[in-house]
Amino acid sequence: MRIEQHPILGPLNNETVTFTFNGDVYEGRKGESIAAALLANEIRTLRYTAQKNEPRGIYCGIGHCYECRVMIGTKRSVRACITEVVEGMKIQSQGG
Amino acid sequence: MRMDVAIIGSGPAGINAAITLAKKQKSVVVIDEQGKVGGKLIGQLHEDPKDGWWIGKQIAEQMKREAEQVGVIFLLQREVWAIEPGWSIKMSGHEDITASYVIVATGAQENPTPVPGWTLPGTLAIGAAQVLNNYERVRPGKRIAIIGVDPLAFTVAQELKLAGADIVGIYLPPEGLFATEKAKPQSTIGYLSTMAHLAPNPWLRLAGSMAKHHFIQKMGSRFYPKAGMKVFGVPLRLRHSIISIEGTDQVEAITTVKLSSEGKAVKNSEESIVVDAVCISGGLVPLVELASSCKTVYIEELGGYVPLHSPEMKTSKKNLYVCGNITGVEGAKVAMEQGKLAALSIVYKMTGDEQLREEVRSQKEEVNRIRAEATITFMPEIMSGRKKMEQMWNEYVHESRDTHDIR
Amino acid sequence: MDCVICRCEEVLLSDIVRAIEDGYTSHREIKLKTRAGMGICQGRTCRLLLDQVIASVSQGPVPKTIGIAPNVPIRPIMLGDLAKGGGKAK
Structure with missing residues (x-):
């Protein structure tokens, strides 16, 4: 999913960071959002809803809809679309 | 922290308002909810017929550097939850900021178009897809369908294709109460034809000229090829709509239906097409929530509710100014010039300097000049929308002359 | 066609239409009855859609006034911020 080469934008920055999502270890690129890092690892489903247990992922991309909310450590409802992934980050799906 | 001017939205x-103010020796802070400076500029990528490639990410970085060099302070990842008269800017988890003047430059949000299945992961607002693709450099999918026929959909389709994605088509939204005219082939062709002279990218130019063609217009959608027309390799399906998005844990397919020339679904014409991502483009709406203490007016040509404002960008609230897409949906170049205009208006108000009056006057002309030669127009009747706003402002000033302080 | 309108509270179009048919016709009433617009995003995504549903079901024009007006605070905030009035200005 990563666009390593781009006809206009050139090659991609390849500085990496390591993070975990629901306990599994993944690699992201420095400076990218949590949502981008997970999508690059083919992860689209970030959580399941409280009432109907439906899968949800990033939708609006500007921090408005909160669909992409995740837990970072013990902090709830962090928006994956506008929060940068950093080295050692522990990301978890949150119920609801 | 006490500042001359606080700007909400980077x-x-x-940013251009901030640069202008700082160059005039005013203390200025720019607050943004996001961690990155540039707002929606960061995802933009298109070929400008005059200036070559417009790479939003680079432009945003340059502007940020320039702003910091002239002393602009950026406060990022701060959510403003209220702006109280005085002005006191309330932010979650942080101390208030007080400022003599406020500029609300919060831009626009996307108008959602609900489709059955649109909550499935892999379905994205088109703006989210744009930022992922061009800024983050992560492709939203390998095989992507786009819902909604408008300038942003065309632009992003081209950008996704540049990044190597396969676009199965640009489709009309499902007929229903959320998309009435936008779900009809005939009115979409009419809408496209108003864009023929605008050229944000070769796509729109081609689609526009195609729609403008006398024969197609006259015959309406009847003779629009059912298979769609390919525009630079992407099928533009004006006779098909997407009626649902399917999948278990994420997007796996779309179901499309054929449309009659009147826009009615043809019976038993459902078709399932495998995709792994869907982008929904429902148009942009000015984001007025932080300026809701100002008098707002509804002007369809500008995109909906906008704060009532003067041609110099002042609102009905003393010392509160607006600029950019909150005043009406337009391209980034117009927004930049409006930012500069709002800043100059404030400096004039602060100093009363006659030379500033002249700078404000010439900057108003500059906004109009950039608007007239814009290569991206989201609202086809933007000019008449701007005229309406000016009339409404004049009426407001006239009516409230005796009762309110509207300086 | 049925689909989710309020993503936060998982409210369907059919839930809202039923509420309107049962006589809950204003934004406020629909919000209280169905919880549409009462979730974490505070109606930022569905506000415009509710306007359209009400207009369509009541067969009137889309209201020319802001329906569910954005309430202060316009972002979810910590109670501590409200308690201290957002902190003292420095």
Whole structure:
């Protein structure tokens, strides 16, 4: 999913960071959002809803809809679309 | 922290306002909810017929550097939850900021178009897809369908294709109460034809000229090829709509239906097409929530509710100014010039300097000049929308002359 | 066609239409009855859609006034911020 080469934008920055999502270890690129890092690892489903247990992922991309909310450590409802992934980050799906 | 001016929003309008103010020796802070400076500018990528490639990410970085060099303070990842008269800017988890003047430059949000299945992961607002693709450099999918026929959909389709994605088509939204005219082939062709002279990218030019063609217009959608027309390799399906998005844990397919020339679904014409991502483009709406203490007016040509404002960008609230897409949906270049205009208006108000009056006057002309030669127009009747706003402002000033302080 | 309108509270179009048919016709009433617009995003995504549903079901024009007006605070905030009035200005 990563666009390593781009006809206009050139090659991609390849500085990496390591993070975990629901306990599994993944690699992201420095400076990218949590949502981008997970999508690059083919992860689209970030959580399941409280009432109907439906899968949800990033939708609006500007921090408005909160669909992409995740837990970072013990902090709830962090928006994956506008929060940068950093080295050692522990990301978890949150119920609801 | 006490400042001359606080600006909410670090998009092209907000940063340019900040640069202008700082160059005039005013203390200025720019507050943004996001961690990155540039707002929606960061995802933009298109070929400008005059200036070559417009790479939003680079422009945003340059503007940020320039702003910091002239002393602009950026406060990022701060959510403003209220702006109280005085002005006191309330932010979650942080101390208030007080400022003599406020500029609200919060831009626009996307108008959602609900489709059955649109909550499935892999379905994205088109703006989210744009930022992922061009800024983050992560492709939203390998095989992508786009819902909604408008300038942003065309632009992003081209950008996704540049990044190597396969676009199965640009489709009309499902017929229903959320998309009435936008779900009809005939009115979509009419809408496209108004864009023929605008050229944000070769796509729109081609689609526009195609729609403008006398024969197609006259015959309406009847003779629009059912298979769609390919525009630079992407099928533009004006006779098909997407009626649902399917999948278990994420997007796996779309179901499309054929449309009659009147826009009615043809019975038993459902078709399932495998995709792994869907982008929904429902148009942009000015984001007025932080300026809701100002008098707002509904002007369809500008995109909906906008704060009532003067041609110099002042609102009905004393010392509160607006610029950029909150005043009406337009391209980044117009937003930048509006930002500069709002900043100059404030400096004139602060100093009363006659030379500033002249700078404000010439900057108003500059906004109009950039608007007239814009290569991206989202609202086809933007000019008449701007005229309406000016009339409404004049009426408001006239009516409230005796009762309110509207300086 | 049925689909989710309020993503936060998982409210369907059919839930809202039923509420309107049962006589809950204003934004406020629909919000209280169905919880549409009462979730974490505070109606930022569905506000415009509710306007359209009400207009369509009541067969009137889309209201020319802001329906569910954005309430202060316009972002979810910590109670501590409200308690201290957002902190003292420095």
